[in-house]
Amino acid sequence: MTDVLVCIKRVPDLGGEIRLTADSMSVDDSSLGHTVSPHEDCAVELAIQTAKDTDGQATVLTLGTSDAVEQLRTALALGCTGAVLIEADPVSYGPADVAAAIAEVVRAHEAAGTSYDLVLLGNDASDTGDFQVGIRLSYLLDRPVVTGVSTLSVDGGSVIARGGSPDGGTEIFEVPLPAVLTVMEGGVEPRYPSIPGRMKAKKITIDQVTSGLEPAGSGRIRLKLPEAQPNEVTILGEGPEAAKAVVDVIEKLGVLK
Amino acid sequence: MTGQVFVLVEADEQGAIEVSLETLTFARSLGGELHAVVIGSSPSGLLDQLGAYGVEAVHHAEGDAFTSYAPAAWAAALVAAATDASVVTAAGTSRGNEILAHVAVRLGVTMAANVVAVDSTDPLVVSRQVLGGAAMEELPLADPVAVFTVAGHACEAQPTPAASSPTVAPIDLTVSADDLRARVVRTEPGEPDESGSLKSARVVVGAGRGAGSADGFKDLLELADLLDGALGVSRVVTSLGWRPHHEQVGQTGSRVTPDLYLACGISGAIQHWAGMSSSKTIIAINNDADAPMVTKAHYAVIGDMHEIVPAINDELRRRRSA
Numbered sequence: 090m091t092d093v094l095v096c097i098k099r100v101p102d103l104g105g106e107i108r109l110t111a112d113s114m115s116v117d118d119s120s121l122g123h124t125v126s127p128h129e130d131c132a133v134e135l136a137i138q139t140a141k142d143t144d145g146q147a148t149v150l151t152l153g154t155s156d157a158v159e160q161l162r163t164a165l166a167l168g169c170t171g172a173v174l175i176e177a178d179p180v181s182y183g184p185a186d187v188a189a190a191i192a193e194v195v196r197a198h199e200a201a202g203t204s205y206d207l208v209l210l211g212n213d214a215s216d217t218g219d220f221q222v223g224i225r226l227s228y229l230l231d232r233p234v235v236t237g238v239s240t241l242s243v244d245g246g247s248v249i250a251r252g253g254s255p256d257g258g259t260e261i262f263e264v265p266l267p268a269v270l271t272v273m274e275g276g277v278e279p280r281y282p283s284i285p286g287r288m289k290a291k292k293i294t295i296d297q298v299t300s301g302l303e304p305a306g307s308g309r310i311r312l313k314l315p316e317a318q319p320n321e322v323t324i325l326g327e328g329p330e331a332a333k334a335v336v337d338v339i340e341k342l343g344v345l346k
Numbered sequence: 347m348t349g350q351v352f353v354l355v356e357a358d359e360q361g362a363i364e365v366s367l368e369t370l371t372f373a374r375s376l377g378g379e380l381h382a383v384v385i386g387s388s389p390s391g392l393l394d395q396l397g398a399y400g401v402e403a404v405h406h407a408e409g410d411a412f413t414s415y416a417p418a419a420w421a422a423a424l425v426a427a428a429t430d431a432s433v434v435t436a437a438g439t440s441r442g443n444e445i446l447a448h449v450a451v452r453l454g455v456t457m458a459a460n461v462v463a464v465d466s467t468d469p470l471v472v473s474r475q476v477l478g479g480a481a482m483e484e485l486p487l488a489d490p491v492a493v494f495t496v497a498g499h500a501c502e503a504q505p506t507p508a509a510s511s512p513t514v515a516p517i518d519l520t521v522s523a524d525d526l527r528a529r530v531v532r533t534e535p536g537e538p539d540e541s542g543s544l545k546s547a548r549v550v551v552g553a554g555r556g557a558g559s560a561d562g563f564k565d566l567l568e569l570a571d572l573l574d575g576a577l578g579v580s581r582v583v584t585s586l587g588w589r590p591h592h593e594q595v596g597q598t599g600s601r602v603t604p605d606l607y608l609a610c611g612i613s614g615a616i617q618h619w620a621g622m623s624s625s626k627t628i629i630a631i632n633n634d635a636d637a638p639m640v641t642k643a644h645y646a647v648i649g650d651m652h653e654i655v656p657a658i659n660d661e662l663r664r665r666r667s668a
Contacts, residue, residue, distance in 0.1 A: 103616040105638030107480055116477070127581065127598045183456075213443075213459070215597060215617075217483075218476050220459040220495075221447035228451045233527035236417070236444045255441060256358070257536035260415065264528045274598045275591035308456065310471065310484035320642055322630075328649040329657035335629060336661045338645055342627055344549050344573065344606050345662075 091145040091243045091266070094198075094205035095136035096191055097129045097164060098179070099157040100216045113311040115180055116216070125160050128211030130279040132272035135241055136209050137168035137280075143243055146170050148205070152190055153179050158295060165290035166282035172295045183307035184217070188225035190300040195230060197298075206266045207248060212237055212273045217307070223271035234269040235262045239276025251276070349432030351378040353401075354424055356441055357388065361395045365437035367503035369496040370399040373435055374506060376464065381405060382512070383427050385420050386412045393512060400506040404514045411521035415441075416529035419521045421448030426519040431491055435461075438495035446495050455489035460497035478597030478620035498601065499624060544593065549575030550604045552595060552622065553583060556611015556632065556651050560588040565655040566610060572662045578602060580618045596621035610651045614639025631655065 101118035108117040125133075133149065140147035148171035149164035151157045161172040175190050182190070195205055208230075210223040220236075227234030237252040247265050252273060254260040282290075325334040339345060351373045355366045362370075374380055382401045384392065386408060396404055405427035411419050424445065428434050434449055436442035438460040450457035460475040465484060473482040475497050487494065544550065551570040557563055563577070570577045578595035579588070595602055597617040607625035612618060614630075614637055622628075623642075630643035631651045640646045647654055 103477070103480070105614050105616060105619075107477065107616060109481075116481075127585075185456075216477055218459060218474075218478065219457075220443035221450065221457050224444070224447040225451055231524075233524075234417075235528050237440050253440070254415075254530075254533055255356070255363075255439065259534040259536070260530045261532040261534070262528055263531045268528075275594075278585075278587065308486050308488075310486065312476065313473070313482050313484065314480075315482070320644075322641060322643050323645045324635075325629075325645050325647050327647070329653045331647040331649070332654060332657035332661045335645075335647060335654075335658050336665060338627075338629065339573070339606065339662075340665075342606055344575075 091139055091143040091206045092204065093136040093139050093145060093147045093207045093209060094150055094195065095129075095132050095147060095164070095169070095209040096150045096222075097125045097133065097160055097211070098151060098214050098216075099123050099153050099160045100126060100214065107314060109312055109314065113313065114309065115312065123156070123159065126211050126215035127274040128213065128215075128272055131239075131274050131277050132209040132211055133164050133167060133169065134277045134279040135272060136207075138277070139207065139241065139243055140170075141168070145206075148173060150175070150191065150194060152177050152182060152187055161295055162290050163282060165293050166286040167280055168286065170293070172293060174295050174297045176297055176299050177304070181306055182304045184219040184221045185225055186302065186304035186306070188222050188229055189302050191222075191226055192229035193300060193302070194298065204267060206268075207243070208232075208267075208269045210269070210271045212271045223269050227269040230267070230269065232267050232269050233264040234271070235264060236271040237273045238270045239273055241270060349378050350381055350428070350430050351376055351433040352381045352383060352424070352428040352431040352435070354434075354436035354442065354445060355382045355384050355396065356437060356439060357384065357392055359389055361389055361392050363437070364503060365439060365496075365498045367399060368498065368501055369435060369437045370396070370401065371504045372496045372501050373433065374400045375501075376433060376467070378432065379403070381428070381431070383407070383424050383517070385423055393514065397512050398505040398509045400508065400510060401512045402510050404512045405517050406514060407517040407519070411526060414530040416526050417441075417444050418448055418525035418528060420445050421452060422521055422525050423517050423519060424449050425452050427517045428491075433492045435493070436495050438497045442495045446493055450493040453489075453491050453493065455491055455493050456485075456487060458485050458487060458494040461494045462497050462500040478617055479623075480616045480620055499603065544576040544578055544595070544600050545602060547576035547602070548604050549573040549606045549608070550578045550595070550602050550622070550625070551575055552578045552580070552607055552609040552612050554580040554610070554612030554618070555582045557583060557588065558652070562652070563589065565652070565659060568659050569608070569655055569662075572659060573606075575604070575606075578622070580612050580615075609639050609643065610655060612639050613637045614642060
């Protein structure tokens with residue numbers, strides 16, 4: 090029986106262009122939908138699979154405003170059976186603050202006599218790209234941590250985690266439970282929510298908690314966009330008749346073997 | 347900036363990897379005394395290479411604890427070597443970001459991932475990639491030790507005209523059992539990549555939703571073959587199961603920098619753009635003249651890729667046999 094806590098983050102679903110807020114401190118998401126990163130989609134999938142394979146539970150957690158309930162409900166519809174919302178303004182939280190707030194929840198859970206044997210996170214958030222929340226959390230909980238995990242299997246008191254190696258192969262870690270793993274997209278195919286799943290998710294009570302910590306913040310001074318490169322696209326033509334012009338360009342570039 | 351600047355260098359059989367050489371170049375530009383940390387086996391010639399990049403001292407950790415990768419142990423070695431450092435840095439690779447996060451926790455400091463520029467040195471303020479490289483964040487690094495990784499292509503790897511002969515010293519530490527809890531127990535070689543080596547290809551044929559189905563890639567693979575290039579796809583293609591994940595280009599896939607990127611039926615969402623925007627020349631083929639990929643490309647053809655790509659293949663074959 091493996092109880093899994095999977096941590097996600099509500100982020101704007103960016104299209105082809107980014108706009109910043111007037112103070113340049115964040116992305117203007119007023120006209121955007123929201124989602125979680127592909128890494129976290131895979132982390133949720135692995136959490137649900139692991140819970141199912143071991144007769145355990147998968148609980149989803151996020152730190153955010155009440156808007157993030159949308160992302161928690163989606164994870165519940167997929168098969169998570171519990172959800173925790175740490176109510177906070179994520180903009181005022183740096184990566185160390187987020188790790189500390191998650192650690193509080195894990196410890197409170199332990200104090201109640203149960204344990205999240207596995208804590209899964211995305212390898213890096215698609216907005217802030219800090220690459221460190223999982224590692225910071227592992228130190229706070231004194232647990233081993235493996236990053237960049239694409240698949241995992243629980244085997245007795247340990248977890249076998251597989252991920253990519255720098256030479257394009259696969260590295261296999263075997264670490265004792267309880268452990269922290271950060272997940273990278275590519276090892277599993279995230280499932281889609283079913284209608285019955287969505288109905289069931291609506292009935293699950295979300296555990297809303299507040300953090301007792303005073304966040305130190307990320308230190309961000311501001312965001313900036315790369316200077317818009319004035320671009321004059323050369324239209325080579327329409328339809329298959331443009332093929333000659335395309336090959337002319339390719340020849341000119343000197344990339345033909 | 348004065349003081350000691352420490353760079354974790356990643357190496358393969360050929361020597362330091364390119365991004366580590368870029369990081370050495372970036373670190374050298376900070377001023378200060380340049381130190382390199384090498385962990386595990388060290389290829390022959392690495393010392394000369396590090397000297398050519400201005401490294402004055404090399405710190406080397408080897409032994410049983412370092413025969414297979416254990417991120418916490420590597421971080422412990424880096425911390426043990428860098429006792430007098432004012433900067434500790436590494437390339438923004440999976441390893442670099444992972445180990446430097448461990449280092450930052452151990453030193454009780456901030457870690458900035460994927461830095462591309464130093465905006466000021468006193469106080470130290472850096473710009474780092476966020477949103478997959480589509481935007482930058484200005485971040486102060488005010489701790490006594492600045493810990494950050496350097497994004498790939500933040501600068502070009504340049505040896506220094508004032509090459510040095512670095513001293514070499516072993517790193518003296520006993521790795522704790524806790525730091526070996528997470529350690530590689532086994533490795534497996536990579537699967538043969540049927541679409542060619544994407545990351546090093548000079549030409550990448552990109553394909554998106556416009557491919558239409560899993561059966562829509564025959565002409566694209568032929569085009570990649572005719573151009574001696576590789577097939578790269580957008581995330582929607584892999585999440586629909588049309589092509590394998592290792593072909594994915596973008597924020598959560600490969601970053602590619604080919605001489606030519608031929609974007610076929612790709613709208614050009616930020617996440618995909620993050621993975622291929624450094625391509626030297628971009629040709630977009632799309633039926634939507636207003637798609638971001640078309641407006642940002644150097645050249646574009648408007649129309650149905652399923653008609654245009656075969657016509658390009660025919661033309662390439664015709665010129666080859668002429």
